[in-house]
Amino acid sequence: MDSYDRTVQNCNATHPYRRFLQLNQAIIALSRAMHVFHIFPARQ
Known part of the structure; x- marks a missing residue:
C-alpha cells in the first residue's frame, strides 16, 4: 500500500x-x- 501511495504521489x-x-x-x-442502470429497469 505504501508503494502504491508513492506511485500515486x-x-x-x-x-x-x-x-x-x-x-x-x-x-x-x-x-x-x-x-443507465436506473433507466433500464424502468423501461422493462
Missing part, C-alpha cells in the same frame, strides 16, 4: 492535470453507468 507530481482528468473521466463513467 509520483504520478500527481509529474502529471497532475492528467491524473485529475483520469479521475474526472472515472467519475463521469460511473455516473453514466448508474444512470
Whole structure:
C-alpha cells in the first residue's frame, strides 16, 4: 500500500492535470453507468 501511495504521489507530481482528468473521466463513467442502470429497469 505504501508503494502504491508513492506511485500515486509520483504520478500527481509529474502529471497532475492528467491524473485529475483520469479521475474526472472515472467519475463521469460511473455516473453514466448508474444512470443507465436506473433507466433500464424502468423501461422493462
